[in-house]
Amino acid sequence: MRTKFKHLLIATFMLAVVALAPAIVKADPVLFALQDSVMVSAGGSATLTGSISNDGPPRVWLTSWTFTFSDPLLSANDAALSGLPLFLDSMQSYGPAAFFDVVAAAGLAPGLYTGSISIFGGDNEGDEDVDYTQQFTINVVGGQNPIPEPTTMLLLGSGLAGAAALRRRRRQAKP
Numbered sequence: 001m002r003t004k005f006k007h008l009l010i011a012t013f014m015l016a017v018v019a020l021a022p023a024i025v026k027a028d029p030v031l032f033a034l035q036d037s038v039m040v041s042a043g044g045s046a047t048l049t050g051s052i053s054n055d056g057p058p059r060v061w062l063t064s065w066t067f068t069f070s071d072p073l074l075s076a077n078d079a080a081l082s083g084l085p086l087f088l089d090s091m092q093s094y095g096p097a098a099f100f101d102v103v104a105a106a107g108l109a110p111g112l113y114t115g116s117i118s119i120f121g122g123d124n125e126g127d128e129d130v131d132y133t134q135q136f137t138i139n140v141v142g143g144q145n146p147i148p149e150p151t152t153m154l155l156l157g158s159g160l161a162g163a164a165a166l167r168r169r170r171r172q173a174k175p
Contacts, residue, residue, distance in 0.1 A: 029056020030088070032119065034099065034134035041141050043106035045077065048136060051095025052119065054088035061087045062121040063128050070114045073105035074138060087125075104140050113138040 034050035054060045062084055067076045080098045088094065102115065116135040120128040 029058070029090075030054055030060055030121075030130070030132055032132040032134055033095075034117065034136055037137040037139060038102055039139045039141060040102055040104045042104050042108045042110065045101045045103040047080075047098045047101050049096050050099045050134070051093060051097070052084075052088065052132065053093030053095075054090060057090050058123050059087050059089050060121055060123065060130075061125050061127055062119055063126060065117060065119045067100075068116045068118075069138075071108065073108040074113055074115060075103045075105075076115075076117075077101040077103055084119075087121075102138055104138070108140050110140050110142055113140060 030052065032050070032052045035048045038046045038048050040046040052062070063086075065078065065081060065084075067078070069075065078100045080100055083097065084099075085092075085094055100117070114135060115138055116133055118131050118133040120131055122129045
């Protein structure tokens with residue numbers, strides 16, 4: 001009885017390995033390369049370049065894309081992605097080309113931020129089951145129109161009020 005159970009267990013394991021092997025072995029033939037980092041001024045924009053290629057046998061459809069940024073004051077102008085082909089045949093590539101612009105709002109503080117782009121597609125037109133994602137770094141430098149801090153405005157205001165009070169006192173002291 002124990003021997004039959006062992007054989008049944010081994011047979012079940014082997015059947016599971018055979019069933020899962022094609023999914024494990026299948027390699028993704030699409031290579032998506034994007035510029036690692038970009039420098040942008042607050043209130044400005046900068047272009048990221050990249051390329052995407054299909055090194056495998058099936059045709060790959062590219063159906064949509066999304067962006068994710070670490071700060072809501074960052075966004076993307078994806079007009080250049082409209083030039084992306086609808087599909088890539090085997091051994092076909094697109095790029096290097098301008099993929100999109102990173103736009104930094106004027107109020108964004110200088111520093112390092114992150115972003116990512118995901119291009120969705122699949123083996124058939126309309127598929128969005130495959131995700132080609134690349135991450136990048138955004139180095140935001142000083143803004144074009146700096147916004148004064150409230151503390152600075154308070155110091156300036158109190159200095160002007162003090163000067164006005166001193167002038168008024170001197171006028172009252174004169175006969």
